[in-house]
Amino acid sequence: MGVTCFSQEFTTPVAPTKMFKALIVDSHNLIPKLVPQSIKSIEFIEGDGGAGSIKQTNFCEGSHYKYLKHKIDALDTEKLVCKYTLIEGDVLGGELESVVYEVKFEASGDGGCVCKMTSEYHTKGAIELKEDDIKAGKDKAFGLYKVIEAHLIAHPDLYA
Numbered sequence: 001m002g003v004t005c006f007s008q009e010f011t012t013p014v015a016p017t018k019m020f021k022a023l024i025v026d027s028h029n030l031i032p033k034l035v036p037q038s039i040k041s042i043e044f045i046e047g048d049g050g051a052g053s054i055k056q057t058n059f060c061e062g063s064h065y066k067y068l069k070h071k072i073d074a075l076d077t078e079k080l081v082c083k084y085t086l087i088e089g090d091v092l093g094g095e096l097e098s099v100v101y102e103v104k105f106e107a108s109g110d111g112g113c114v115c116k117m118t119s120e121y122h123t124k125g126a127i128e129l130k131e132d133d134i135k136a137g138k139d140k141a142f143g144l145y146k147v148i149e150a151h152l153i154a155h156p157d158l159y160a
Contacts, residue, residue: 001097001122004129008138009116010145014152016105016113020080021159022148024103028055034147038063051075054087065091080105095129097122115145
């Protein structure tokens with residue numbers, strides 16, 4: 001098994017606690033409402049959202065994928081850090097065993113925040129991934145962040 005790591009970060013004018021609550025803590029409620037054309041539902045199939053919980057994302061009919069499951073490895077609501085692992089789903093394809101993510105939200109000087117994400121892609125066998133191989137997934141994730149950012153800017157009282 002090989003491991004390939006990638007990092008990315010972006011800034012947003014939204015406060016770190018709001019982004020953390022929307023993207024991490026309440027994502028199972030918020031995301032299906034904001035992108036119903038892509039995501040049918042997100043539900044906890046084990047646990048209550050804390051460390052050890054397993055969350056299943058179900059995609060809409062006609063999507064390239066049916067579902068995926070994430071296990072929450074660590075959730076620190078004070079430091080605004082979440083570590084979780086993509087453990088199952090057709091999105092893994094034949095090349096990936098799992099993907100471990102760590103997301104941190106840090107305050108920036110202007111009242112907004114910097115979101116830092118690292119991804120560890122654990123491949124089956126000796127397969128070596130290149131950044132181009134995962135670009136589409138990174139672009140979709142960034143698009144989702146921007147949708148949530150726009151929603152929080154339009155509704156400043158949410159997650160206050």
